[in-house]
Amino acid sequence: MEVLLFGIAKDITGKSSLDLSALKEKPNSVSELMHFMNSSYPELSKLSSLAVAVNGEYATIDVPLQSNDEIAIIPPVSGG
Amino acid sequence: MEVLLFGIAKDITGKSSLDLSALKEKPNSVSELMHFMNSSYPELSKLSSLAVAVNGEYATIDVPLQSNDEIAIIPPVSGG
Amino acid sequence: MQKPIIEIVDKIDTAVVYDELSDAASGGICVFVGTVRDFTNKEAVVSLEFESYKTMALSEMRKIADQASSKWPLNKVVIRHAVGLKKVQEAVVVVGVSAAHRTECFEACKFLIDTLKETVPIWKKEVFKNKTVWVSAHP
Amino acid sequence: MQKPIIEIVDKIDTAVVYDELSDAASGGICVFVGTVRDFTNKEAVVSLEFESYKTMALSEMRKIADQASSKWPLNKVVIRHAVGLKKVQEAVVVVGVSAAHRTECFEACKFLIDTLKETVPIWKKEVFKNKTVWVSAHP
Numbered sequence: 427m428e429v430l431l432f433g434i435a436k437d438i439t440g441k442s443s444l445d446l447s448a449l450k451e452k453p454n455s456v457s458e459l460m461h462f463m464n465s466s467y468p469e470l471s472k473l474s475s476l477a478v479a480v481n482g483e484y485a486t487i488d489v490p491l492q493s494n495d496e497i498a499i500i501p502p503v504s505g506g
Numbered sequence: 507m508e509v510l511l512f513g514i515a516k517d518i519t520g521k522s523s524l525d526l527s528a529l530k531e532k533p534n535s536v537s538e539l540m541h542f543m544n545s546s547y548p549e550l551s552k553l554s555s556l557a558v559a560v561n562g563e564y565a566t567i568d569v570p571l572q573s574n575d576e577i578a579i580i581p582p583v584s585g586g
Numbered sequence: 587m588q589k590p591i592i593e594i595v596d597k598i599d600t601a602v603v604y605d606e607l608s609d610a611a612s613g614g615i616c617v618f619v620g621t622v623r624d625f626t627n628k629e630a631v632v633s634l635e636f637e638s639y640k641t642m643a644l645s646e647m648r649k650i651a652d653q654a655s656s657k658w659p660l661n662k663v664v665i666r667h668a669v670g671l672k673k674v675q676e677a678v679v680v681v682g683v684s685a686a687h688r689t690e691c692f693e694a695c696k697f698l699i700d701t702l703k704e705t706v707p708i709w710k711k712e713v714f715k716n717k718t719v720w721v722s723a724h725p
Numbered sequence: 726m727q728k729p730i731i732e733i734v735d736k737i738d739t740a741v742v743y744d745e746l747s748d749a750a751s752g753g754i755c756v757f758v759g760t761v762r763d764f765t766n767k768e769a770v771v772s773l774e775f776e777s778y779k780t781m782a783l784s785e786m787r788k789i790a791d792q793a794s795s796k797w798p799l800n801k802v803v804i805r806h807a808v809g810l811k812k813v814q815e816a817v818v819v820v821g822v823s824a825a826h827r828t829e830c831f832e833a834c835k836f837l838i839d840t841l842k843e844t845v846p847i848w849k850k851e852v853f854k855n856k857t858v859w860v861s862a863h864p
Contacts, residue, residue, distance in 0.1 A: 514720040583708060
């Protein structure tokens with residue numbers, strides 16, 4: 427289970443992706459992933475917003491996560 | 507006293523300018539010019555609108571006309 | 587606003603307008619290009635012919651640039667109209683602005699083209715297969 | 726709408742976008758170009774750095790083009806964003822549409838850039854002389 431990191435989330439974690447495969451309790455939903463990320467990296471909870479994308483689509487907190495999903499942490503976007 | 511004609515006003519009169527110098531009673535104001543034009547060329551009065559410019563500026567009907575003014579008949583504009 | 591570019595030309599080069607509007611103090615550039623459409627009221631258009639009262643048209647275009655600049659904080663303005671015969675798909679007018687923020691770019695650019703169509707002494711004749719029509723001439 | 730042009734590129738060529746949007750059925754083309762501004766809150770900007778989640782960004786850009794096309798009768802749409810290091814005055818994004826009439830051109834073009842800024846996963850870091858800031862990251 428790999429989580430892609432972008433922008434300031436990459437700076438906060440110091441990584442462009444996180445491998446969660448080795449975790450004893452892998453997050454089963456977006457909600458659980460958010461909880462894990464915020465407690466592992468408290469600086470993330472200070473951002474204006476934090477979204478999760480699953481397989482390239484914005485995902486609500488109840489979306490379940492499978493180990494082969496492409497998961498990404500989406501800090502506040504600022505394109506344009 | 508020369509009057510420039512554009513667009514459909516040129517087609518209606520068949521001329522790109524009218525020399526009014528030879529007129530016995532030259533128009534002394536925009537209002538008198540409009541009256542002269544509409545009675546000489548009744549097709550002009552069927553247009554959506556008709557404006558007069560004096561020295562390159564839109565002129566209200568009370569503006570007086572001098573013989574050395576640059577006068578133009580402005581049929582409905584349709585640029586763009 | 588820097589000195590606006592105000593021109594009546596025979597042919598519009600759409601590739602240069604960004605360079606003309608580009609500006610270090612601007613975060614946005616908005617450009618509108620009017621082009622010849624193939625159909626008017628379902629009737630095939632062969633071409634358009636534009637005629638201008640050139641000195642007055644330039645002076646009215648300058649007024650529009652000044653008005654826009656007094657309404658919005660603009661950095662650069664271009665207003666350029668073509669005259670003569672224009673075929674389908676050709677550019678007939680280009681208006682554009684650069685400014686710090688995008689909202690004023692859009693508002694000012696729309697104001698330029700809307701006002702140009704109302705006040706600038708330029709006339710357009712639509713050439714169809716069997717007739718010609720001076721646009722907006724009759725009610 | 727014809728197939729929209731949706732791209733993430735290293736460098737934007739502003740000279741080509743009109744040709745891409747040009748279309749016989751269109752009377753108007755509206756284009757917005759976002760450029761790097763020299764100052765943010767009175768602080769001199771050295772450069773901007775853009776990063777994207779490319780596959781998702783392209784998919785979100787396609788959605789925006791489709792949404793615009795369902796709201797307005799558009800003929801062509803271009804949405805192109807640059808990534809990497811951009812200096813002051815460089816273009817970072819270009820969005821544009823062609824349509825029969827100008828009102829829908831302006832409305833749709835503004836919708837494209839407004840929505841892009843809200844939903845497309847692209848991030849901008851402002852580089853100042855003595856610090857860098859991820860734009861909008863913090864409240």
